[in-house]
Amino acid sequence: MRILVIETATAACSVALFQNGTLLAHNHDVVGRGHAEHLIPMIGALPDQGRADLILVDCGPGSFTGVRVGVAAARGLGLGWKAPVQGFSSLALIAAGDxxxxxxxxxxxxxxxxxxxxxxxxxxxxxxxxxxxxxxxxxxxxxxxxxxxxxxxxxxxxxxxxxxxxxxASDPDAKNAMKIPENMRSERATPLYGRAPDAKPPSIRIAP
The missing domain is CATH 3.30.420.40 (ATPase, nucleotide binding domain)
Incomplete structure (x- = not known):
């Protein structure tokens, strides 16, 4: 089985492709911002453009934008490849990796x-x-x-x-995803923000 791992939840951006648990290829960079611009070229540089039977994605917590970018990309690829998408926590990835x-x-x-x-x-x-x-x-x-x-x-x-x-001091890295116990990398691929969003809907005042 081929597994694509996507990690964009923090200042780092990384992808990894595994074949039956063995790391085939890996890209990692500390980008700060602009994960959307970096992620797709990173995946495209992997063997077979990263095509996989299963996609694992870092669901956060971390950067609100980074989390959304990674989850949206994973869901989109999963839909196109007809591959299941599962999630894991950025904190679990850091712990397992270091x-x-x-x-x-x-x-x-x-x-x-x-x-x-x-x-x-x-x-x-x-x-x-x-x-x-x-x-x-x-x-x-x-x-x-x-x-x-x-x-x-x-x-x-x-x-x-x-x-x-x-x-x-550690950053999450997609290449360490297989070190996370399987039950901790089989979560639903939904954003894990860790706190309420910064932006709040404007209040509506009704004139008397």
């Missing part, structure tokens, strides 16, 4: 905007969530997260706020 040997548990924290970070704890053997996904200030996250090792773009802020811990 888990230090021997660590029984760790937390992942990534920048979430508005002075907050998205944070979640995971246990090893096999990897599984220890807590729900939360969007918190670094100070609040420092009070609630007990794990010593913190991965991700928000790790430094969390550790600085609580005054102790080991920081591993």
């Amino acid at each position: 888990w230090p040997d021997g660590a029984p548990a760790l937390a992942v924290a990534i920048n979430g905007g508005h002075g907050q970070i998205f944070v979640q704890s995971f246990a090893a053997g096999p990897m599984r969530p220890l807590s729900d996904l939360k969007s918190l200030t670094p100070e609040a996250a420092g009070d609630s997260v007990a794990e010593h090792i913190i991965l991700g773009s928000g790790a430094e802020a969390l550790v600085a706020a609580r005054g102790h811990g080991e920081v591993i």
Whole structure:
């Protein structure tokens, strides 16, 4: 089975193509913005233009725009190729990709905007969530997260706020998707924003 993995939820943008669990090809770049412009050429550069039997997509949390770009692309390709589309969490991808040997548990924290970070704890053997996904200030996250090792773009802020811990700055990378336990990469391919949208509908005033 061929599996295409799409990751656009953070400042990074990456794709990977697997054949029966073996990595065939991979593209990864830290783009910041402009995921829509980078993603399709990245997929097109893969063998057979990335055509696959199954598509896995990072559903977030992360950038609202990046999440939407990845999910929309995955759904569109899935429709065209008649391939199922499944989702996974960006925090799970980071944890699975950069888990230090021997660590029984760790937390992942990534920048979430508005002075907050998205944070979640995971246990090893096999990897599984220890807590729900939360969007918190670094100070609040420092009070609630007990794990010593913190991965991700928000790790430094969390550790600085609580005054102790080991920081591993990590970006999600599509090539690590097969390291996520299967039950954690078989979710519905719907955006996982982690908090309410920034934009709010305008209020409507009715004249008396």
